[in-house]
Amino acid sequence: MNLLAVKQPPSGLTPNPRTSPVLISAALISLGFVALPLVYLIGRALQGDIESVRIVVFRAKTLEVFTTTVSLVVLVAGLATFLGSALAWTLQSIDLPRRNLIRALVILPIAIPSYVFTYCWLSLGILPDGFLAAVVVLTLSTTPYVTLAAMAALRRIDSSQVDVAHTLGLNQFQIFLRVTLPQMRNALAAGALLVSLYVLSDFGAVSLLGVDTFTRTIQNTYQGSFDRSSAAVLALMLVALSGIVISLEVSSRKKTQVTRSSVSITKQIEPIDSLKARIIAISLLSTYILAALIAPMSVLLFRFFARPKPIDLLGLSQAAFSTILVAAIGALIALLLALPIALLALRASLIGKVAERGVLLVNALPGVVMGLALVAFGSDFPMIYQTVGLLGVAYAILFLARSVGTIRTSLARVPENLTEIAATLGQSKARIFYRVTLPLAAPGVLSGTLLVLLSAMKELPATLMLRPTGFETLATEMWSNTAIFRFSEAAPYALLLVIIAAIPTFLISRPDRQESTEPMRDEI
């Protein structure tokens, strides 16, 4: 999965065909949805009483919050990128038994919601409160975003380059630095961006650990003073910060021109099978899996078996059903919103570019802001307010960033000559898209959509505000128990949530088979 990584070259072979108005209007609709929370925030911020906004914004604490947030983002993104690329390289280049299983286990930590992850780590009692703990917890739980991106990039590297480097006398490490790493760069930057946005919007970990980031401060402003304008101003500062992060990522992208044709020779790199390499690999992988998966899961299991009351099976299964249902609706809406954005972004259209950036900006917003934005707009329409549909829209807007990049990349890699051939055969554009482009891009489109599904299952603050009254998901059930300190009674819900979320996670972690079956296309 290569997030946002491939810069599509201007289409040289075909004169850029006029973009269909249907596509443009679809993209404008997507853009409208993405703009909703931003419009809300600006509106609220403008309504503010200047004096109280001034007190909240120009306090000494704001600088401290800014510094804390930035350092947390930089450290976590840096560490996760390092760890994620190391894990991906190890998995891809060293001959290990049961690689598919290990691959799944390394990705699985993203199935654990950050509040559960942090709570579990805290109850282990070996983690101090505060900033360093937040760095550790957030790094462990966000690394899979980088690992996924890095694995996809590694699979696309042609081994003949590695062979050439070998014959030129470079050792493994030099090859990694000089051949492999440059080709992973864009993918790593994209992964690091997702991690940064995750850290910016995270509330679960920072609130439990008492780290004052923007998101926590925004939450406290709502909570303490019911002052929605000051909170909106703080949220806009967060948006500006994420804007900086996004432009950093965009400018760091190497302008690699990847022209894809169906004629390509990509030999997969031969895995290394030395004993030393295997031992190092296994210790790295098992340390990560121990810290990011086994440690939190064992606390959860311990809590599960220690719970004082029998499980409420009916409540549990209803909540599970509701969770899957509403997350699936969110994923479907996200897919529909993402496709036009990705298609237009590919054609370097302005709308597409703006929408793509907007999607990323919104991803950094805390769930509570998204919740209130849709409350403000939705409550005008009693027909849709507090229905699963509107909640699905909220999920889609919040997590679109996790799918648009992947979808765009996989669409970009559809061999141009195949669509051209289809066009010369007189197929309509819609038909070409459906019969050629979509099937070829399907694995990437699917991974992106599953990532939205997964994120939606774990979402809490927007869910609390927008779900239909009386509709409980696993996350809300978990919340209603932990809010009154019934941690053990929350355990069955948390455990089931992780188990259900593991399914899309597992599907995402499967190697992109398109690429592994792709190599020998040279006989055309």
Next chain:
Amino acid sequence: MNYATKMLRKYPPANYGFPMFKRLAASLLTLSLVASLAACSSSKIDGDSLVIYSGRAEEYTGTLFEDFTRETGIKLDIRYGDSAALAAQILEEGDNSPADLFISQDAGALGAVSSEGLLATLDDAILNRVNEYFRSQNKDWVGLTGRVRILAYSPKRVTVLPRTVDDLTKPEWKGRLGIAPTNASFQAFVTAMIQTRGEVETEKWLRGIAANSPKYFEKNSLIVEAIDAGEIDAGLVNHYYIYEVAEELGREIDVKNSFFAPGDIGNLINASGIAILATSKKTEPAEKLIQFLLSDTAQQFFVDDVNEYSAVDSSQSPGELIPLSDIKAPRVDLAALKDLKRTQSLLIKVGLL
């Protein structure tokens, strides 16, 4: 068969590629159809039932709501959430709020909604039912239960109990105290202090506390756990947390409650409360529910099972605690506890926020 199709046949995309993609899309579609059907049939609240936004957890109302429906035949649709978040939601919904009633864990959230004019004036019979202290001055909400600020402490490590909150600024308390400055209950307490002592004195007290390098926590329950774990010796929390933490941990804990001297602001009595939304068209059944929750049986439940104080009968007290009438808490206007702006700027000024 055209060339592209041939190519696709020859080099099929991913194993779980298109067929699976179609299947997934189909199942997502089916799910959403089922969902919209389910949403239409179930979630659209039927016209007769009362919609309650409750900041009070399900656990803390026990079977009271079911009992009410059984007795009166009035159906309830309850939306649980955090009091402050629900207040923000009601403010955001404005005139379009589907809620009939708002139940809050603290007076501040009710005050915030009240000051935007979103609450209906209550019937005198309801207002007069509760202890005068638990009536809002705007007559638009009443307290359901009393929740008292206390000092939670470790009986092993604290031998001389402070008489007033001012004692906590003395050097012997350096590094031993836990507070939760971001928490609504602490902020309500500081607001009350500003109300009774004025801003200058309160700032002095806050600076004294901050100079004693207390440990900061997100929640009251974490303070109690930290006392039990020996990390700190005492903390400023609400009275019921020691019961809750003990219940969650499933064992006795090494933490006790202590009131300050009679009349000290450290004994502030806050309230959980209930209000009817001004936009509600179901005033009569809504009033019935409030009366039900203020009935002797319901109030007894709050005292016995949830360890809170009764808003109706001040001689009742939970557990071994002294009754409300003996606490001699300072007179505070509960409705004014929503006025957190001054409190927050003060907390910001002394560096606690």
